[in-house]
Amino acid sequence: MKSIRFPAALAAAVLILSAPSFALAQPDPGTPPIDSGATAWMLTSTALVLLMVPGLAMFYGGLVRTKNVLGTMMHSFAAMAIIGVIWASVGYALSFGPNILGGFVGWNPKMLFLADDTSAYRINGGVSCIPELVFAMFQGKFAIITPALIAGAFAERVRFRGYCVFIALWGLIVYCPLAHWVWAPDGFLLKMGAQDYAGGTVVHISAGISALVCAIYLGSRRGYPQTAMHPNNLVMTMMGAGLLWVGWFGFNAGSSLGSNFETARALTVTQAAAATAALVWVIIEAIHHRKATSLGLCSGILAGLVAITPAAGVVGVSGAMALGALASLLCYFTVIAKTRLGYDDSLDVFGIHGVAGIFGALALSLFLRHENAIDLANRFGPNWSVGHQLGVQAMAVGIAAAYAAIVTIVLVVLVDKTLGFRLDPVRENAGMDHALHGEHGYGLLNLQ
Amino acid sequence: MKLITAIIQPDKLDEVRESLIKAEITRITVTRCTGHGQHQREDQGEDMFRGQLIVPDLVPKIRLDIACNDEFTDIAVDAIVAAAKHGDGHIGDGKIFITALEECIRIRTYERGGKAI
Numbered sequence: 001m002k003s004i005r006f007p008a009a010l011a012a013a014v015l016i017l018s019a020p021s022f023a024l025a026q027p028d029p030g031t032p033p034i035d036s037g038a039t040a041w042m043l044t045s046t047a048l049v050l051l052m053v054p055g056l057a058m059f060y061g062g063l064v065r066t067k068n069v070l071g072t073m074m075h076s077f078a079a080m081a082i083i084g085v086i087w088a089s090v091g092y093a094l095s096f097g098p099n100i101l102g103g104f105v106g107w108n109p110k111m112l113f114l115a116d117d118t119s120a121y122r123i124n125g126g127v128s129c130i131p132e133l134v135f136a137m138f139q140g141k142f143a144i145i146t147p148a149l150i151a152g153a154f155a156e157r158v159r160f161r162g163y164c165v166f167i168a169l170w171g172l173i174v175y176c177p178l179a180h181w182v183w184a185p186d187g188f189l190l191k192m193g194a195q196d197y198a199g200g201t202v203v204h205i206s207a208g209i210s211a212l213v214c215a216i217y218l219g220s221r222r223g224y225p226q227t228a229m230h231p232n233n234l235v236m237t238m239m240g241a242g243l244l245w246v247g248w249f250g251f252n253a254g255s256s257l258g259s260n261f262e263t264a265r266a267l268t269v270t271q272a273a274a275a276t277a278a279l280v281w282v283i284i285e286a287i288h289h290r291k292a293t294s295l296g297l298c299s300g301i302l303a304g305l306v307a308i309t310p311a312a313g314v315v316g317v318s319g320a321m322a323l324g325a326l327a328s329l330l331c332y333f334t335v336i337a338k339t340r341l342g343y344d345d346s347l348d349v350f351g352i353h354g355v356a357g358i359f360g361a362l363a364l365s366l367f368l369r370h371e372n373a374i375d376l377a378n379r380f381g382p383n384w385s386v387g388h389q390l391g392v393q394a395m396a397v398g399i400a401a402a403y404a405a406i407v408t409i410v411l412v413v414l415v416d417k418t419l420g421f422r423l424d425p426v427r428e429n430a431g432m433d434h435a436l437h438g439e440h441g442y443g444l445l446n447l448q
Numbered sequence: 449m450k451l452i453t454a455i456i457q458p459d460k461l462d463e464v465r466e467s468l469i470k471a472e473i474t475r476i477t478v479t480r481c482t483g484h485g486q487h488q489r490e491d492q493g494e495d496m497f498r499g500q501l502i503v504p505d506l507v508p509k510i511r512l513d514i515a516c517n518d519e520f521t522d523i524a525v526d527a528i529v530a531a532a533k534h535g536d537g538h539i540g541d542g543k544i545f546i547t548a549l550e551e552c553i554r555i556r557t558y559e560r561g562g563k564a565i
Contacts, residue, residue: 067459430459440458440508 031120035128041259042134048250049141053080053148055243059298060152061441062237063347067431068156069232069441075151078164079144083171087140088114091171095139095179099186106180111136123257130257138254139179146175146203152347153211154218156229157428160436162421166411174210174407178202178400193380193389194396197266198255200310200361201400208354209401210408211345217412218422220344222429232441234294241298245274248305252312266312269320270305277304277324284332302352303331307360311367319367326363327356361397365389449549449562450521452514455483456532456542461510467531468514473524475565477513482506486539509542515549517562 057076064072083091090112097108110116114136120129147167181187182194182202189201196202221229231237253267281300282292307327308320315323335351345351365386368376377384415421427435434440456464461478468476484507514524525544533541554564 429462434459 032122032127032129034120035123035130035258037259038123038128038257039130039134041263042130042138042254042257045250045254046134046138046141048247049138049145049254050080050247052244052247052251053077053141053145055240055247056145056148058236058240059244060155060240060347062233062235062240063152063231063295064156065229065431066232066442067433067440069433070437070439071160071432072151072155074160074437075155075163076148078160079148079151079167082164082168083144083147084140086168086171087136087143091143091176092136092139094172094176095143096136096184099180099184103181103186103188105177106184106186121257124260135257139183142199142203142251143171143175143179146199146207147171149203149207149349149353150211150214152349153215153345155346156432157218157221157423159420159423160432162415162419165419166415166421169411169415170210170408173411174206174404175202178206178403181399182396189396189399192396193376193392195314195364195376195389195393196310196361196396197313198252198309200306200357201396204306204309204353204357205361205397205400206404208350208352208357209404211349212343212354213405213408214412215345215350216343217409218416220342221346222425224344225339225342231295238294238298241301245301245305248274248309252309256313262313265316269312269315269317270308272317273308273320273324273327274301274304275324276321277301277307277328280325280328281332284329299331299335299348299352300328303327303356306353306356307363309357310361311364314369314372315364315367316369319364319369322367323360323363327359330359331355358397358401362390362393365393449515449517449552449565451547451549452512452516452521452524452528453545453547454512454514454528454532454542455481455509455544456512456528457534457540458508458510460532460534460541463531464512464528467527468524471523471527473514473516473520473527475514479511479513481509481511483509485543507540515552515565517565521546 053076057073060076061069061073092114093108093111094105097106097111100107110119111132114133117131117133119132121132121135122129147170150167150170151163179202181189182196182199183190189196194201223229248270249267252270253263256263256266278297278300281296281303285296286292304324304327307323308315311320311323331348331352334355335348338345338348338351368386368389373386376389380388412421423432423435454464458480465476465478468474484505512528516524525546528544551560552562552564553560557564
């Protein structure tokens with residue numbers, strides 16, 4: 001009896017959930033024509049941004065000890081699964097719907113389960129469009145990578161189920177409101193004039209600050225910092241950093257939501273900033289330690305990419321190079337200071353994403369392209385100045401950082417007290433791969 | 449002089465190392481290895497399965513080699529046993545072999561015997 005009832009209930013549920021799409025089978029007659037060039041680039045960008053997640057898994061996976069390689073890569077892959085479900089069901093509707101709750105989040109009931117599949121997303125000032133589903137999926141990849149970034153701060157010492165619940169809640173309560181404030185047409189930070197091209201505030205600052213909060217609350221790994229904790233596979237880390245760089249073209253140039261001069265500019269400055277930052281990092285290392293390291297080059301790439309993210313649409317190539325160089329310098333010394341300060345941000349999420357993100361979001365005001373400065377001056381009247389823009393940027397950064405920090409501390413305490421977040425010492429010693437997943441990453445290869 | 453060879457479970461490596469370091473035994477060699485012992489047979493029960501002879505599967509283990517002077521042998525063994533047990537001791541926790549060590553030479557100085565260890 002039970003076996004018959006269940007499929008029937010399932011079929012009914014599917015029918016009920018899919019019912020609205022029958023009613024909306026035809027697009028609205030007022031829809032502008034689809035820009036096929038922009039759509040093709042946005043589809044490509046969507047795939048490129050998703051490529052960053054396995055890239056991040058490899059980057060982080062290579063940096064931990066052998067006994068934690070799978071558990072660490074699972075953190076990134078689990079984000080694809082968990083946020084993949086949340087975003088398609090409610091996340092997009094919460095982030096990009098019209099304001100509710102006084103603009104705290106948005107809500108678009110038609111986009112519950114992305115049901116309105118003939119909806120158009122207007123671009124180029126409304127003269128053409130891309131399918132809204134493409135925009136929703138593009139944004140979904142950002143929602144996936146952001147919580148996955150945080151995982152680097154508490155690498156090698158958290159329980160898997162605690163992590164899963166934490167990122168689900170974080171995605172809903174931290175990411176969706178922030179994305180709404182910064183990117184939705186009626187978001188209050190956007191209206192305030194804050195410039196965040198591809199997610200410096202929403203992605204990197206929120207992840208970096210939350211990472212710092214988690215690392216401090218959950219405490220250091222056993223034996224940190226006395227015990228040497230060597231990366232198990234820097235080859236994989238380098239491949240991961242390479243994939244991140246490739247994927248970042250989708251992240252930044254895709255954020256132009258078109259296929260035009262602006263897209264080309266975003267792509268060019270992304271390349272210039274990452275290359276400069278990588279170069280500067282290894283030069284600093286060569287001076288400081290007489291050796292240029294592979295991990296240093298990878299860290300430089302990331303610092304440059306993060307710093308240019310909020311600025312990709314509004315700075316020129318020379319500005320991008322300046323941002324990249326200064327970001328490397330700042331991040332290099334933050335990473336060194338970490339050991340002195342004693343917190344265990346294991347894979348430098350705050351040191352790279354937090355610091356370079358905050359720096360890029362603020363310093364873009366100093367390197368604005370002439371045309372963008374004029375555009376901002378036209379929008380905000382004669383009182384607009386670089387100093388004014390810097391103030392607006394600082395306020396946006398402050399709001400995002402404070403909100404992310406406060407909600408993260410509540411979530412991390414909640415998850416730790418109820419389900420358990422921090423791994424117990426015995427299982428931490430045995431390693432996440434064996435203790436949590438019952439697997440091991442390598443055959444007879446390296447031990448540590 | 450003795451050569452202590454201990455075969456332990458991989459998840460206990462860090463605890464055994466910490467325990468040895470606490471007992472002031474810091475000169476060790478660690479190798480990843482595989483093998484089969486009682487552990488495997490207990491898991492599979494029978495060597496015959498549906499009329500076929502089952503060849504035991506190789507289980508990953510860790511091998512520690514410690515060369516020491518006679519008076520340190522018991523200290524090292526106690527340190528390993530205390531840390532390598534799962535709870536009160538499970539099948540598969542491992543074994544320790546002790547063999548007489550004929551000679552020990554430090555390459556850098558050509559010192560021989562107990563003082564080279």
